[in-house]
Amino acid sequence: MVTKTQETELSNLESQVDNGGGGAWEYLCLVRNLKVRRSEKVLKHGLSILSDPKKRSSLGPDEWTLYEQVAIAAMDCQCLDVAKVLQKRFQESKRVGKLEALLLEAKGFWEEAEKAYSSLLEDNPLDQAIHKRRVAMAKAQGNISGAIEWLNKYLEIFMADHDAWRELAEIYVSLQMYKQAAFCYEELILSQPMVPQHHLAYADVLYTIGGLENLQTAKKYYASTIDLAGGKNTRALFGICLCSSGIGQLSKGRNKDDKESPELQALAATALEADYKQRASDKLPLLTTALKSLKVSS
Template sequence: MVGASEEVELNRLENQVDNGGGGVWEYLCLVRKLKVRRSDKVLKHGLSILNDSKKRSKLGGEEWTLYEQVAVAAIDCQCLDVAKDCIKALQKQFPESRRVGRLEGMLLEAKGLWADAEKAYSSLLEDNPLDQVIHKRKISMAKAQGNVSAAIEGLNKYLDIYMADHDAWRELAEIYVSLQLYRQAAFCYEELILSQPTVPLHHLAYADVLYTLGGVENLQIAKKYYAATIDLTGGKNTRALYGICLCTIALGQLTKGRNKEDKESSELHSLAATALGKDYKYRAPDKVSLLTATLGNLKLS
């Protein structure tokens, strides 16, 4: 996840480069370091170096790193001839390289040659069965072909080995949510919260899933995780504030007549509604009347 200061620096460098102010190599290095996808920019600015022999010679051994970076960007942008040329240069420099083999597989994917790509990846896995990148490519291929069950199976097998891969847990959770398999998604978010307890988006997504499942117990837990999201974001998460309101409404309906729960829900609903009002006055003052009308329809019964 890119930090705020890193994103500011990246945007600054990008504007500088786009305006012809120099710093192309520094920008490309930062994109690579932060592992972000700015494929159109990388393709444009990377080629400006690779197509200039003087600039390219100044890179030394980093020339091949740039070839790889541009090849991936070209595949993303469907500039397959450029990708092919970059991969050929890498093949010549690094024959029998597994890393170059991955790029060849990605190029086959981009061409829609799924069987050939599968064969290439399987061959690479024979040499190195624990290659994380290749396993992920095979999962991505399954998703690209619409084979969701194969993607789920692949992710579960992958996570049996690489349990600390947060991106894989999040991807699996999102697939389960898309299939309305909320209990399975909840398990994935629980794993994410255990390993990254200070990431508010995990708490928020888990709360959403529990709210969707419904029932007194799930709603009570969802309310706590919405509250945790608000705490972790310094009270700035609008969606979590709405979640608190929705949970208190639902709990009020399910626990009607239980005086203690009614009072607690009413107080919490009032606090969340007040916070939402302040948030809207700051962020979208023209929408305050709409918020007031919406909250008016969400009164505790």
């Protein structure tokens, strides 16, 4: 995740390079380290270095890294001829093999790309980048079931990849497969318990599934989201109000132990109203109406 400081640094350096102030190599290194997509800029400034023998020779062992970075940017920009020329710069290399497979992908030759990736995995079954390319290929073809299959296989090997768990969860949510999505968010919470976004997403899924037990659990995770976010999460505050309303309706006629305590919902409603007064005072009447409809008040 790119911080605001890093984003500012990247923006300033990009402006400097665009205006002829130098620092092209530093800019390309920063783009690569931050793993951000600036394909057109990378292609433009990378080619300017590669076309200058002096600049290119000064890179030493990093010369190949630049060829690879610019070749990928060329594919991103659909400059496939440029990518092919750059890819041929180094022969008989596994990294070139990856570029060849990427080029097949860019051309839409899916079967050939799959064969190329399978061949590369025979040599190195633990190559994360190639496993991820298989997921990306399935998504590019609209094969969502295939993407789910490859992601599950990937996570059997690389269980600590938080981004992959989150991606799988989001796919399940898009398909309304909420129980499967809940499992993914549980894994994320276990591995990254201090990330409020995981708690919030898990609560949203449980609320969507519904039922008294799920609403009660969702309410707890909305509360933990607020706690981790320092009390500043409007969505989680409203989630508590929604859960409280739903629990109240489902608890009618049940034992007192099953009924909802009004304290937390009142605190959430008060915090919501304070937040709206500060950031969107003109929308406060809408919030008040919504809370009344949920039979929740501060």
